[in-house]
Amino acid sequence: MNILEGPGSLSLPEEINTMFNEGPEDVLPEFKVSTGRLRPPEHPGLAKFFYAFTKHFLFYCPIVSVLEIGVGGGASAVGFTKAMAGGGIMRCIDNNSYKTVNYPEDCKANILATGFNEGNLHMYEGDSKSILDNNFPPSDLTHIDGDHTYEGALYDIIMVINIMKLNDERGYIFVHDIDNTREWLIERTKEHPHPVYEAFMEAAEDYKLPWKILTNIGKHLGVLEI
Numbered sequence: 259m260n261i262l263e264g265p266g267s268l269s270l271p272e273e274i275n276t277m278f279n280e281g282p283e284d285v286l287p288e289f290k291v292s293t294g295r296l297r298p299p300e301h302p303g304l305a306k307f308f309y310a311f312t313k314h315f316l317f318y319c320p321i322v323s324v325l326e327i328g329v330g331g332g333a334s335a336v337g338f339t340k341a342m343a344g345g346g347i348m349r350c351i352d353n354n355s356y357k358t359v360n361y362p363e364d365c366k367a368n369i370l371a372t373g374f375n376e377g378n379l380h381m382y383e384g385d386s387k388s389i390l391d392n393n394f395p396p397s398d399l400t401h402i403d404g405d406h407t408y409e410g411a412l413y414d415i416i417m418v419i420n421i422m423k424l425n426d427e428r429g430y431i432f433v434h435d436i437d438n439t440r441e442w443l444i445e446r447t448k449e450h451p452h453p454v455y456e457a458f459m460e461a462a463e464d465y466k467l468p469w470k471i472l473t474n475i476g477k478h479l480g481v482l483e484i
C-alpha cells in the first residue's frame with residue numbers, strides 16, 4: 259500500500275512509505291485504556307504512520323519535539339514516542355470531553371509503555387484554546403485531533419501555525435478526520451458539512467502552505483509543511 263497517496267502540492271519522501279510498509283504492524287499491541295474501550299480501527303495505522311514519519315524526521319533532526327492536541331488515550335501518540343525511543347519531547351493536550359478514556363492516566367501509561375522517558379513527557383489538561391498561546395513552545399511535529407467543529411479545528415491549526423511563525427520554526431502539522439467524501443462527523447453543520455476538512459484547506463490557502471491529504475489513512479490525514 260502506498261501510504262503517501264492523495265491530493266496536494268506537498269511532496270513527502272518515498273522513504274516514509276518504505277518505513278511504513280517495513281515497520282511494525284502495530285507499534286503498541288499492548289495498548290489499553292482503563293475504560294475498556296477499544297482503539298478505533300484506523301488508529302493502529304495512524305500510529306504506524308507517525309512512527310515511520312518520525313523515524314524519517316530523526317535522520318535530519320536528532321532531537322524532535324512533538325505536540326498532540328486531542329491526544330485521548332494516546333492511540334496515535336504512541337507512534338511518535340516509540341520512534342523517539344526515549345529522546346525528544348512529547349507534549350499532550352486533552353480536555354477529557356469525550357470521556358471515552360481516563361486522561362491523563364491512560365495516555366501516560368500507553369506512552370510510557372513505548373519506552374518513552376517520563377521526564378520528557380508533558381501532559382496538559384484542559385481546552386486547547388486556553389492552553390495554547392503565543393508563549394507555548396513550538397514543536398517540530400504537531401498532530402491536531404481535538405475539537406472537530408469548524409471553528410475549533412481552525413483555531414487549533416491557526417494557533418499552531420502562529421506559534422511556529424513567531425519562533426521562526428519549521429515543521430509539519432498533521433490534521434486527522436478530514437475525509438470529505440462522507441458526512442459522518444457529529445460536529446458538521448449546514449454551513450460546514452466537512453468541518454475539519456474545510457478548516458484544514460482554509461488554513462493551507464490563507465497561509466500559502468504546501469499541503470497533502472493522505473487518503474489511505476483511515477478518515478484521512480492532512481499534512482501541512484511550514
Ligand SMILES: C[S@@+](CC[C@H](N)C(=O)[O-])C[C@H]1O[C@@H](n2cnc3c(N)ncnc32)[C@H](O)[C@@H]1O
Nearest residue numbers: 328330333334352353354355356385386404405
Ligand atoms: C477523536 S478523539 C482523539 C483520539 C486520539 N487522537 C487518539 O489517538 O486516540 C478527540 C479528543 O479530543 C479531545 N478534545 C475535544 N475537544 C477538545 C478541546 N477543545 N481541547 C482539548 N481536547 C479536546 C477529546 O476529549 C478527545 O479525547
